[in-house]
Amino acid sequence: MGKIQLYVLDNDLDYSERLAAFIRTSEYAENIQVRLFSTLELLLQLLESSPSEGVLLLSETYFPELMNHRSTLCKMVLSETIANSREMETKIPFLYRFQSLHQLLSRLQAFYLEKHQYPVFPTTENRTQIISVYSSVGNSGKSMTAIHMAKQLSFRGKRVFYLSLESVSSASLWLEGDSGRFSQLLYYLKRSPDLLGPKLQLLKSQDLKLRLDYLTPNDQIREMQEMNGENVRLLMESLLSLQMYDYIIVDLEASVHPRIVKSLELSDHIIWIVLDDLNDLYKTQAMRKQMGSMQKVHFVLNKYTGKQANDFSTLNNEIAYKLPYIPEWKIVSSSDQIWQSLLFSEQTYDLFKLLIQGKDYPSAFTEGAAAS
Structure with missing residues (x-):
């Protein structure tokens, strides 16, 4: 699928120019090509040349004149008063003008892709990498590692999608935005997998402060247990088909449930969090044996205090990196605490550079500084 041709006819020239500038300087530049029109006459000249595909985005001022105009373009209306259309089957969708431009364009893409029903398939162009963060025990700091890595990548200009496949995701407490769409x-x-690609544009959530998109389950425990490996494969392929992200960070729970194993199989890199604890070492050995040989597994020792008591050589993989113990996280009483350790956050990025990008560092970099 090529770029969506977006034709904008708006009496508010400042708004349309801001929209065009946002498209051209954001990740949407890869998927949308925009042209602005300030008068109806100029647009009608274009329609006479009959462009075959694209979106005609109209302000409410021009809607009555073009409502019944025959065109192969997909019409949508910028409204100052009407909320976003919710149903894909809406003949002419309305988009609320005063929502964020990111949300507006996500909805625009979703309506367009749904109406054209483009097939979902993985792409090799600008290939998205899937990084899964896993552990054999709970309370290992796995979700902390995943969300801080996503934050660091986003703040450095990467396009990031954070996906939690836990039965209950604590990240829902930490992220801003509407996170209640996982059940949909x-x-x-399960019911309409062919429609999943376009639907993702509407169902994903956005944290505007962290500048990333995400999906996290809230209270769908039974549904998550029913989610199988094929469901995960379809979800991953749908995310890849959007061609919008550099990295998908997948936060997994400590289990060998089929959805977890399939995510690990589909991953380009697996960051396996371990603790300096005999019980953790035993469970890690057992799970590693159960899962068989998986490539690109990086064992990362978390909550490192500067000393190591257990011997991890039995894993047949050396400890690739050591993340520091953060005393402030021993008891968490507010979501603000999650973001207050600059030390840990920066070291998740050092971890990324070392393991994922393969950059060479002195040995000191493989041992994140232990917090005092």
């Missing part, structure tokens, strides 16, 4: 995602995965 599960519905389409």
Whole structure:
């Protein structure tokens, strides 16, 4: 699928120019090509040449004149008063003008892709990498590692999608935005998988402060247990088909549930969090044996205090990196605490550079500084 041709006819020239500038300087530049029109006459000249595909985005001022105009373009209306259309089957969708431009364009893409029903397939162009963060025990700091890595990559200009496949995701407490759409995602995965790609544009959430998109389950425990490996494969392929992200960070729970194993199989890199604890070492050995040989596994020792008591050589993989113990996280009483350790956050990025990008560092860099 090529770029969506977006034709904008708006009496508010400042708004349309801001929209065009946002498209041209954001990740949407890869998927949308925009042209602005300030008068109806100029647009009608274009329509006479009959462009075959694209979106005609109209302000409410021009809607009455073009409502019944025959065109192969997909019409949508910028409204100052009407909320976003919710149903894909809406003949002419309305988009609320005063929402964020990111949300507006996500909805625009979703409506367009749904109406054209483009097939979902993985792409090799500008290939998205899937990085899964896993552990054999709970309370290992796995979600902390995943969300801080996503934050660091986003703040450095990478396009990031954070996906939690835990039965209950604590990240829902830490992220801003509407995180209650996972149940709808599960519905389409099971009932209408062919529609999943376009639906993702509407179902994903956005944290505007962290500048990333995400999906996290809230209270869908039973549904998550019913989610199988094929569902995960379809979800990953749908995310890849959007061609919008450099990295998908997948936060997994400590289990060998089929959805977890499939995510590990689909990953380009697996960051396996371990603790300096005999019980953790035993469970890690057992799970590693159960799963068989998986490539690109990086064992990362978390909550490192400067000393190591257990011997991890039995894993047949050396400890690739050591993340520091953060005393402030021993008891967490507010979501603000999650973001207050600059030390840990920066070291997740050092971890990324070392393991994922393969950059060479002195040995000191493989041992993150232990917090005092």
